[in-house]
Amino acid sequence: MRNFGKLLNYEMRRLRYVLAGLMGLTAFIQLGTFLWKTTGDVAIRQEQLARSNGAETFLPDMTFAELMNSLQGWFIPPVFLCIAVMVIYVFLIWYRDWFSRDTFIYRLLMLPAARRNIYLSKLSAILLSVFSLLAFQLVLIVVLRWLFHVIVPAEFREHSYFADALLTNQAWELLLPRNLWDFLFSYGLGTLGVIVVFTAILLERSYRGVGIFYGIGYVVLAFVALMWPFVFLGLSSFFYPSEVAAIGLFMAAVVAVVSLWLGFRLLHRKITV
Amino acid sequence: MKKYMVTIIAAVLSVAVIGSYYVYGAMDKMPEYTLMTVSGDESLVEHLYIDGHYQARRKSEYFTLSLNGTEYQSERPWIWQEISRSRSWLRSMEDIQQLYRDERGFMRGKVETDGFYQDEHVIIYAKMSLSRNIRLHLETLNKATRDAEKFQLSIPAEPSQLYVHVADVQLVGDEVYIMAIYGYRDKTNEFWLYAVDPSAGTILRSEKLYVDAEADAQFRVYTDLLSDNQVTVPSDYVVFHTRQEQVGASGNKETPTSYVNRLFVYSYPSGSMVPLPEEWAHTEGEDWRFQLDGTILYRMISRDSEIVVVHYDLKTGSTGSIRVNAEDVGGDYFHSVELRNGMLYVLSLSSTGEENSVHVLDATNGEKRYEGEITVKGASQEPLLDLWLGGIMFLYD
Amino acid sequence: MIELIEVHKKYRFRQVLKGISFTAEKGQITCLIGENGAGKSTILKAIMKLTPIHGGMILIDGQQHTGNIYEKVAFIPDHLIVPGSMRLTDAMEFMKDFYKGWNPERAKELAAFFRLDVNEKAGNLSKGMAAKFNLVLGFSLDADYVLMDEPFSGIDLFSREQIAQVFTSELMEDRGVLLTTHEVAEMEHLIDKAVLMQNGSVVDEIDCEQLRSEEGKSIIDVMREVYLK
Numbered sequence: 011m012r013n014f015g016k017l018l019n020y021e022m023r024r025l026r027y028v029l030a031g032l033m034g035l036t037a038f039i040q041l042g043t044f045l046w047k048t049t050g051d052v053a054i055r056q057e058q059l060a061r062s063n064g065a066e067t068f069l070p071d072m073t074f075a076e077l078m079n080s081l082q083g084w085f086i087p088p089v090f091l092c093i094a095v096m097v098i099y100v101f102l103i104w105y106r107d108w109f110s111r112d113t114f115i116y117r118l119l120m121l122p123a124a125r126r127n128i129y130l131s132k133l134s135a136i137l138l139s140v141f142s143l144l145a146f147q148l149v150l151i152v153v154l155r156w157l158f159h160v161i162v163p164a165e166f167r168e169h170s171y172f173a174d175a176l177l178t179n180q181a182w183e184l185l186l187p188r189n190l191w192d193f194l195f196s197y198g199l200g201t202l203g204v205i206v207v208f209t210a211i212l213l214e215r216s217y218r219g220v221g222i223f224y225g226i227g228y229v230v231l232a233f234v235a236l237m238w239p240f241v242f243l244g245l246s247s248f249f250y251p252s253e254v255a256a257i258g259l260f261m262a263a264v265v266a267v268v269s270l271w272l273g274f275r276l277l278h279r280k281i282t283v
Numbered sequence: 284m285k286k287y288m289v290t291i292i293a294a295v296l297s298v299a300v301i302g303s304y305y306v307y308g309a310m311d312k313m314p315e316y317t318l319m320t321v322s323g324d325e326s327l328v329e330h331l332y333i334d335g336h337y338q339a340r341r342k343s344e345y346f347t348l349s350l351n352g353t354e355y356q357s358e359r360p361w362i363w364q365e366i367s368r369s370r371s372w373l374r375s376m377e378d379i380q381q382l383y384r385d386e387r388g389f390m391r392g393k394v395e396t397d398g399f400y401q402d403e404h405v406i407i408y409a410k411m412s413l414s415r416n417i418r419l420h421l422e423t424l425n426k427a428t429r430d431a432e433k434f435q436l437s438i439p440a441e442p443s444q445l446y447v448h449v450a451d452v453q454l455v456g457d458e459v460y461i462m463a464i465y466g467y468r469d470k471t472n473e474f475w476l477y478a479v480d481p482s483a484g485t486i487l488r489s490e491k492l493y494v495d496a497e498a499d500a501q502f503r504v505y506t507d508l509l510s511d512n513q514v515t516v517p518s519d520y521v522v523f524h525t526r527q528e529q530v531g532a533s534g535n536k537e538t539p540t541s542y543v544n545r546l547f548v549y550s551y552p553s554g555s556m557v558p559l560p561e562e563w564a565h566t567e568g569e570d571w572r573f574q575l576d577g578t579i580l581y582r583m584i585s586r587d588s589e590i591v592v593v594h595y596d597l598k599t600g601s602t603g604s605i606r607v608n609a610e611d612v613g614g615d616y617f618h619s620v621e622l623r624n625g626m627l628y629v630l631s632l633s634s635t636g637e638e639n640s641v642h643v644l645d646a647t648n649g650e651k652r653y654e655g656e657i658t659v660k661g662a663s664q665e666p667l668l669d670l671w672l673g674g675i676m677f678l679y680d
Numbered sequence: 681m682i683e684l685i686e687v688h689k690k691y692r693f694r695q696v697l698k699g700i701s702f703t704a705e706k707g708q709i710t711c712l713i714g715e716n717g718a719g720k721s722t723i724l725k726a727i728m729k730l731t732p733i734h735g736g737m738i739l740i741d742g743q744q745h746t747g748n749i750y751e752k753v754a755f756i757p758d759h760l761i762v763p764g765s766m767r768l769t770d771a772m773e774f775m776k777d778f779y780k781g782w783n784p785e786r787a788k789e790l791a792a793f794f795r796l797d798v799n800e801k802a803g804n805l806s807k808g809m810a811a812k813f814n815l816v817l818g819f820s821l822d823a824d825y826v827l828m829d830e831p832f833s834g835i836d837l838f839s840r841e842q843i844a845q846v847f848t849s850e851l852m853e854d855r856g857v858l859l860t861t862h863e864v865a866e867m868e869h870l871i872d873k874a875v876l877m878q879n880g881s882v883v884d885e886i887d888c889e890q891l892r893s894e895e896g897k898s899i900i901d902v903m904r905e906v907y908l909k
Contacts, residue, residue, distance in 0.1 A: 016777055019290040024763075026289045075341055112802070116761045119730055121778050122750040138290070141297035148300050173311055174341035190305045191360035219692060248392035250383075251369045255362055282731040 013123035323653030434484030688735030764803025
């Protein structure tokens with residue numbers, strides 16, 4: 011257990027500059043474009059007000075939600091970049107240990123710690139990084155909201171719900187669903203995906219050459235195993251819908267357990283440097 | 284300790300921020316609308332739901348409200364929504380839902396609701412499918428003894444036959460009657476009646492039912508069956524609805540001119556096909572809705588400020604009608620009207636949007652049996668103005 | 681004692697190890713000799729469970745690998761397995777974190793002996809310094825056995841002398857050393873046992889002391905006999 015913690019920390023430390031860079035870039039772009047647009051919109055209104063001698067602005071009041079909606083064209087690309095980097099890192103987190111000049115995989119495999127901790131710490135590092143980026147985005151949104159209240163004078167401002175601000179951005183709507191169950195479901199599925207990919211990578215690394223086919227084959231197999239209740243059982247209608255959902259959930263658990271078991275076994279007995 | 288800073292910060296940040304987001308989200312509550320009883324029998328609205336949209340948010344929020352309060356769609360997990368959306372039409376069928384509860388095993392895989400028959404002793408299920416021949420699948424279950432039987436019968440099909448469907452199943456004496464609809468590529472659909480021996484699983488008789496006068500060059504007749512709210516309940520009668528299209532004088536089959544709709548009652552015990560009185564025939568363009576409730580046939584027309592319900596007892600032949608005006612039930616206009624189990628359910632709205640009420644009246648004599656009002660919990664009544672109501676529905680699951 | 685019994689290994693369709701059997705005793709320096717591709721490195725990796733074997737047994741102190749051998753057996757591969765951006769002092773901290781048998785004082789002494797700057801990043805070291813640091817990492821563990829893969833390959837003369845000094849110190853006294861090398865001539869006077877390999881098989885196992893005293897031959901003589909047959 012302690013070894014797991016140490017390995018996790020090692021993986022996180024390796025990532026710290028990447029994470030900081032992604033967060034920094036996202037903050038820079040989102041804050042930058044936000045300030046630019048908000049101050050611009052306020053200026054327009056002030057000008058209108060002045061021109062009409064304080065009567066009215068002829069423009070609708072600004073709401074935070076509307077601002078988030080109009081800025082999403084700028085806000086979403088850095089989010090995509092974060093996602094792309096994390097997806098690449100799911101592979102890189104293993105392959106860098108083999109293909110770097112230092113072949114750090116030797117050291118990892120020779121640590122006096124159960125080898126499954128290597129797998130688990132890499133998995134946890136991916137998850138922790140993803141959640142940290144999510145959390146950072148949330149913090150940014152709160153900061154933007156506060157800035158909104160600071161920059162926009164009350165007479166130009168109108169209330170909007172926080173949830174609405176997230177709903178207007180298509181990426182946020184998906185990444186931060188309003189419902190906790192949807193969040194657990196989506197990220198649970200994502201974790202399952204990472205587990206399957208990890209095991210596929212270990213298959214490739216254990217069997218070199220043929221291994222790539224084993225790896226791809228395993229991913230396909232896992233996908234089929236997960237989908238078959240919905241494709242076959244759903245149609246036959248022999249099972250009630252709630253039962254099909256339960257079977258689907260069960261299959262997900264099976265795929266997860268089998269993948270983890272297989273991954274651990276490969277690391278323990280079949281892996282080769 | 285300093286070494287672990289990255290991991291610790293990441294973990295704390297993730298848990299604290301994402302946790303707060305969901306705690307805050309849970310506290311962000313949308314208004315709770317309910318149906319509040321003013322007077323009358325609450326059991327009549329036990330399964331009544333009204334759907335609508337709450338408009339004050341950026342995206343309108345779909346919900347359903349009932350005696351128990353409001354359920355917003357967005358507060359439900361996606362999986363739950365998908366599960367309840369599948370076979371959603373079944374949720375409105377009271378007897379079918381009861382069967383799912385009582386006879387879970389028998390009901391597996393059976394979704395053709397027209398093929399069920401149920402009384403105190405027995406459940407019968409019939410299904411037809413078409414491949415090279417027509418396959419009739421019959422299942423019976425004795426509720427007390429738990430004896431079950433299954434039969435597969437084959438009936439020759441015509442080459443131009445496109446589909447088959449079991450429209451009704453009845454038990455008359457010791458014989459099971461199965462009413463089937465056959466659809467064809469080159470002619471209008473036909474109704475066939477099969478009498479089956481449920482213990483031997485053999486077809487005793489079969490006949491094609493002639494509902495209305497056959498089409499000649501000037502008429503095309505479409506026939507279908509009026510559906511019943513309670514599909515499994517025994518009934519001696521079945522009502523056919525025919526539509527005669529008069530083809531244009533030039534004989535051009537593609538541009539029909541007038542439509543005449545007629546109703547016919549078929550009685551299983553006697554085998555007779557009797558047309559309903561002439562006033563039940565109507566031409567297209569009138570907004571009549573027909574509903575069969577056991578042995579009483581209703582026809583209803585609802586306009587903004589007036590509802591007329593005419594009923595006809597298939598057994599006795601007695602008839603009557605009621606008329607409901609907007610003033611009788613409060614509100615300024617009728618928004619949604621449903622007939623169910625011999626009751627007329629009316630949702631009426633006021634033009635200010637602040638008084639929305641539900642009334643339940645006896646469909647035969649117009650007696651008011653229930654009155655309820657749509658209210659919102661909480662001090663301010665403002666959310667009532669952000670409310671946009673849909674229609675009445677009944678859910679039994 | 682490290683004992684290999686009929687160890688087989690296939691790679692793709694080639695038999696890399698064909699029934700390898702030999703022992704490496706504690707307190708002795710055993711040397712695996714053979715050309716490139718003979719399977720020497722593979723044997724070391726197999727002992728360390730860095731690659732699987734397909735037949736036979738590897739016993740360490742009489743037991744098959746159960747649980748953790750990594751406090752007991754240290755491996756110094758032919759290249760430095762420390763990330764380039766990591767400072768040497770951090771690398772030593774890493775070892776301390778994970779290995780109970782890590783001896784920080786010895787590590788400091790050895791680093792000083794080799795004249796290594798512990799604040800330097802691993803990626804900036806020359807080949808010779810990297811090899812020396814590799815030895816620091818390997819020898820600072822209180823392990824019973826040390827496995828070394830080509831410890832002298834590509835190293836300048838002066839560094840080799842330094843390394844050879846460590847070999848003869850008390851550091852090695854109680855340990856079992858198993859190493860592979862090309863530079864037999866350099867190591868000849870240090871080796872206690874030589875295992876000659878060719879094409880994945882052991883062709884000869886020589887007790888060097890005995891060889892010198894009884895037959896007056898050197899290992900190189902024997903190698904000539906065996907390989908140039």
